[in-house]
Amino acid sequence: MNESIWLDNIEIPEFPKLNYEAKTEVLIIGGGIAGILTAYYLKNKGIDCILVEKNRICHGVTAGTTAKITAQHGLIYADILKSDGKDKAEMYLKANLSALENYKRLCKDIDCDFELKDNYVYSQSDRSGLEKEIGALEKIGYKAELVDTPNLPLKTVGAVKFLNQAQFHPIKFIKEIVKDLKIFENTFVLEVDGKTVVTNCGKIKAENIVVAIHFPFINTHGSYFLKLYQHRSYALALKGAQKLDGMYVSDSKTGLSFRNYNDLMILIGGSHRTGKIGGSYNGIEQFARIHYPQSKIQYRWATQDCMSLDKKPYIGRYSKNTADMYVASGFNKWGITGAMVSAMILSDMISGKTNEFQEVFSPSRSILKPQLAVNGFEAVTNILNPFGKRCPHMGCSLKWNKAERTWDCPCHGSRFTDDGKLLNNPANGNLKS
Ligand SMILES: Cc1cc2nc3c(=O)[nH]c(=O)nc-3n(C[C@H](O)[C@H](O)[C@H](O)COP(=O)(O)OP(=O)(O)OC[C@H]3O[C@@H](n4cnc5c(N)ncnc54)[C@H](O)[C@@H]3O)c2cc1C
Known part of the structure; x- marks a missing residue:
């Protein structure tokens, strides 16, 4: 039972272990959704690309996600508008709406339980925060709705609603898009030395390297050890709980998240900084007992994501001093759209094109937060x-x-x-x- 709902009953294609000294135009390190989508986009541009994964693909954070596909990442737009200004807030929105559109287009041909759903960010205490977010969205030209009574078994002061976002089965999606990619599994990158990558089973020379391993381990550049920390959450998939009319997440980092998958309800909560006391399954199990007493736990899992300093991910050049090394990380629990944005930006940058969104997500932006x-x-x-x-x-x-x-x-x-x-x-x- 302690395994994600997405890994049950599914056959993910298997790939060999690296067994020769390889050369490639682009090497992607990490077989989660960020690395895989980037490889898929590069391949579609005709760029020679190898992806290496230390275990099996899709068994990292991507296996534990809630898999909501939305441009609504908490109450982020008021924050970006205040700290970065209108242009950057508009660009963040546009990038994530484009990511949503790209999923809609790709998922038309993939059997991955893709469904359009409205997304809600609810608050239990701060109505003015919701109003501020609506105001910020209005300023950047997006019409969101302020809903008074979201359909949840919680006392709330309202929710901000984005129409026609989506949810899917992430692994059913990935298992289709990896089919024609050049992937090596059980190939563990131990060191990156210039353009040579040392793995547990041989070296790879690459013109460009993309580090998509969730939390980058190369500390000599980019200061990711200062820019990132991890936040752990606990998940239950409940049978007989509640049929929701959308996808819901709290405005608080420690609040609850809800979505349905078929006849199950995925409830996430108990979040805390990894390595600190807090959370665990107790809180969500108690919530389920009180509010859904007839429900039964079918799946239970825990996972964690990287949190950046300013709630925006780091996508782009690994650092100012590493011209041909790129990164995709710090998704703040929104890495499904974040991975698509990474694929869009990195495939453009690597093919020598400026991407209109690259500045907003630049890993070299100010760290003074x-x-x-x-x-x-x-x-x-x-x-x-x-x-x-x-x-x-x-x-x-x-x-x-x-x-x-x-x-x-x-x-x-x-x-x-x-x-x-x-x-x-x-x-x-x-x-x-
Ligand atoms: C509780 C929770 C709920 C979430 N819900 C949502 C949601 O609803 N919507 C949304 O947009 N986002 C959501 N997210 C976030 C999203 O799931 C993640 O941001 C995303 O899956 C991260 O993908 P990734 O490819 O960066 O990382 P991963 O999936 O972890 O992939 C990284 C891969 O790199 C491999 N690797 C690591 N080191 C090496 C090495 N040295 N050599 C080779 N390979 C290596 C790992 O084995 C792993 O497979 C959620 C996150 C959490 C924690």
Whole structure:
């Protein structure tokens, strides 16, 4: 039961392990939705591309997603309008609406349970935040609706509604688009040395490298160890819960998210910074018992995503000093549209075209945001803490997660089994015994 709903009853195509010294125009590291969509777009542009995945494709965060396809990422537009101005807010919206349109077009020919659904961001306490978001959206030319009583078993003060967004089965989608891609599984990238990538089973020389491994592990450029942290969430798929009229998510980072898949309802919650106390399944199980007493838990899983400093992902050149290395990360739990935006931007940049959205998502934008101080504080206190097992990524002291029986890093979110095997990066190897 402790496996994502999307991995049950599905056959994902298998790919060989790298077994020769390869050369390619583009090497993509990471077989989640961001890497795979980028490879798909590059291939469609006629660019020679290899993708390597350390385990099996689609078994990372992409397997644990809620798979809502929407340009509504919490109450983000008021924030972007305030911090970056109208042009950038418009571009963020346009990029994500284009991503939605691209999914609509691709999914026409793919059997992946794609359905148009309205998306709602509800609040339990802050009506003025919802009004501000509606105002910001109006300023950038998007008509969203303020709904007074969203159809949820919660007391709310309203919700912002985006019409005609979508939901799908992410793995059914990916399993079709990977068919003609050149992929090597069980091929673990250990080091990137200029244009040579060293894996556990040989080297690859590449003109361009795309790092789409969720949390980038190359620390010498880009300062991703300062720009990102991870946030863990818990999911239940409930039978006999509620037929919803749309997809719902809270305006709060620790609130609940709801969507249906066939006759099941996916309920997500209990979120917390990885390596810190909080969440787990208790809260959502209790919520289900109280509000859906007749329901039964069919699936249960936990997952985590990378959170950026300013709620926007990092898509583009890995850093100012790495001309031919690119990144797609920091999706803030909106990496389904984020992955499509990555594919659009990176395939243009690599083929020598300027993409109209690239500046908004540039990984080299300012890092002077309040979250930087929080990330810095966590790193310093946990690196200096002399007790406990050390994370091989940067030497932070790991915390024991009793509920999942894992060692979790409060700095960057790497996780390990109780006997030290790597579960989540940015650490790139097991714990030393
Ligand atoms: C609870 C939750 C709900 C979410 N719901 C939504 C939603 O409704 N809508 C939405 O838009 N987004 C959602 N997201 C976010 C979205 O699912 C993720 O942002 C997205 O799946 C990330 O994809 P990815 O390709 O970057 O990462 P991953 O899927 O993790 O892929 C990265 C891959 O890289 C591989 N890798 C790592 N290191 C190496 C290495 N050294 N060598 C080779 N391979 C390596 C890993 O094995 C992995 O397969 C949600 C996230 C969470 C946590």
